């Protein structure tokens with residue numbers, strides 16, 4: 461299949477449906493896509509101090525050439541800025557610029573920018589349109605699709621937010637060429653997640669194309685981002701508000717989040733922690749008879765071969781237990797774990813005996 465010309469899929473959510481466009485060097489398509497989406501003649505681009513110098517002037521230029529008036533806001537870079545204070549800054553800027561209900565926002569950056577800009581768009585004037593131009597692998601395969609937006613609170617991550625779907629998503633895989641290696645590999649962990657719990661054939665594809673993926677081959681990245689978005693769209697179409705099946709996307713995240721919290725979000729990227737969490741999840745899946753030890757080993761092998769760590773950092777069982785209990789996915793005393801059924805399937809497993817699970821993961825007393 462020749463995809464170099466770019467391709468498009470749709471997230472089917474009735475009146476809130478939207479396209480995701482994939483291509484190489486396709487930022488120039490923004491004005492046309494904006495017109496097709498019925499967006500108005502004024503846009504505010506929100507990005508950060510790292511991504512802005514790389515891509516913002518190109519975005520401004522193509523929009524202005526396309527007859528769209530623009531203003532841009534450069535925010536500081538980092539998850540530590542993902543809080544309500546920064547939302548206030550975005551809103552202050554929109555008011556200074558005289559933005560109205562027809563003004564649309566462009567989230568140009570990774571998941572942090574996407575989550576914040578989406579949330580600002582959800583609440584400014586009770587909702588203005590926004591588009592996602594994700595520039596990290598994680599954002600291109602996960603956070604830019606599905607309409608979850610929000611910020612952190614001092615007592616926990618993503619505690620404040622709203623569902624607000626973008627008007628379209630533009631995935632330009634050429635932007636991944638400037639992404640630091642660790643960020644890229646972290647995104648790759650989320651790519652693997654889709655294969656492990658939703659599509660065994662895709663997992664085979666990833667195994668076969670590991671070299672091209674690690675080399676950031678553009679054609680392979682087009683296939684990869686597109687398949688992940690198709691799978692995410694399928695999940696979101698079935699369960700937009702995470703009342704059931706959308707939980708599958710938390711595969712590897714229970715222990716992943718625990719690792720992030722225990723290391724104060726400093727030692728590992730999100731994807732690195734999720735990779736460890738996924739290796740642990742395969743062990744638990746094997747324990748429950750959901751997959752063979754050979755399948756668990758297949759997952760571990762690809763994680764290690766790509767340069768991600770497979771071992772959980774050595775905290776005590778008590779520390780892991782407390783970190784897991786703090787995670788917001790505990791419901792009525794039971795923790796719902798996402799297990800892999802073979803490779804390519806999943807099962808949501810309620811668990812009450814957390815210690816037994818920690819045992820299986822090799823977390824001692």
Ligand SMILES: NC(=O)c1ccc[n+]([C@@H]2O[C@H](COP(=O)([O-])OP(=O)(O)OC[C@H]3O[C@@H](n4cnc5c(N)ncnc54)[C@H](O)[C@@H]3O)[C@@H](O)[C@H]2O)c1
Nearest residue numbers: 510537570571572573595596598599603608635638639643
């Ligand atoms: N809304 C959702 O459904 C959802 C899903 C998963 C994760 N998230 C959120 O996403 C966030 C993580 O996103 P992330 O991993 O993209 O992190 P990020 O946005 O912090 O980006 C990682 C780093 O890469 C830099 N960067 C981005 N694009 C670049 C490029 N093309 N070239 C060079 N540098 C670039 C960023 O400035 C940053 O320093 C978290 O806040 C998480 O909660 C949201």
Ligand SMILES: [Zn+2]
Nearest residue numbers: 650713730734
């Ligand atoms: Zn994740």
